[in-house]
Amino acid sequence: MLKSLPVLILIFICTTANAQTSADTTVKRSPLKTLSNEQYNALLKGDDIYGMSLAAELNHYPLPDKVIKLKKEINLTPVQLTKISAIAKELHRKKLEMGLIIINNEKTIDSLFRINKFDNGSLIFYANRYGLYQGELRNAILQACLATRNLLSLQQVNKYVALQKAN
Numbered sequence: 001m002l003k004s005l006p007v008l009i010l011i012f013i014c015t016t017a018n019a020q021t022s023a024d025t026t027v028k029r030s031p032l033k034t035l036s037n038e039q040y041n042a043l044l045k046g047d048d049i050y051g052m053s054l055a056a057e058l059n060h061y062p063l064p065d066k067v068i069k070l071k072k073e074i075n076l077t078p079v080q081l082t083k084i085s086a087i088a089k090e091l092h093r094k095k096l097e098m099g100l101i102i103i104n105n106e107k108t109i110d111s112l113f114r115i116n117k118f119d120n121g122s123l124i125f126y127a128n129r130y131g132l133y134q135g136e137l138r139n140a141i142l143q144a145c146l147a148t149r150n151l152l153s154l155q156q157v158n159k160y161v162a163l164q165k166a167n
Contacts, residue, residue, distance in 0.1 A: 028040065032106055035103070043099035046095030048095070050134075056141075057145065060149070060157055061148070061149040062148055067148055074159045074160050087151075091140060091141065091144040
């Protein structure tokens with residue numbers, strides 16, 4: 001019995017760790033009728049499911065995360081990697097911040113309609129705020145692409161583009 005105790009403890013620890021990992025990756029149900037589970041979770045995680053970076057990416061202004069993934073292939077210098085990593089970190093922070101703000105604004109809109117307390121002025125105010133928040137998010141994404149491109153040499157951009165086409 002004493003010899004099997006460490007094995008049982010190890011199995012318990014592995015099972016507990018596996019259960020926690022599974023719980024962390026589960027999709028949260030959207031509490032809002034107006035946001036699908038996919039949209040809600042994307043906003044919470046800072047994922048861009050609306051293609052807000054496409055104008056930049058299609059014109060060879062890459063997202064910082066994508067450049068970092070190809071750092072060896074495009075020969076990023078340590079200084080470039082440090083600067084692009086800082087851009088990526090700030091962009092992710094901004095995406096999380098704006099995601100929560102967009103969710104809260106959507107909650108307000110949903111709530112005001114649900115309790116029948118909307119008037120034209122309130123509707124204009126909250127609808128315009130929604131557009132403002134999405135615009136602020138898109139600006140942050142595009143600014144990150146611009147800053148990333150400005151840190152790359154022409155050869156690195158060309159190598160990045162060639163690698164993207166190969167995938």
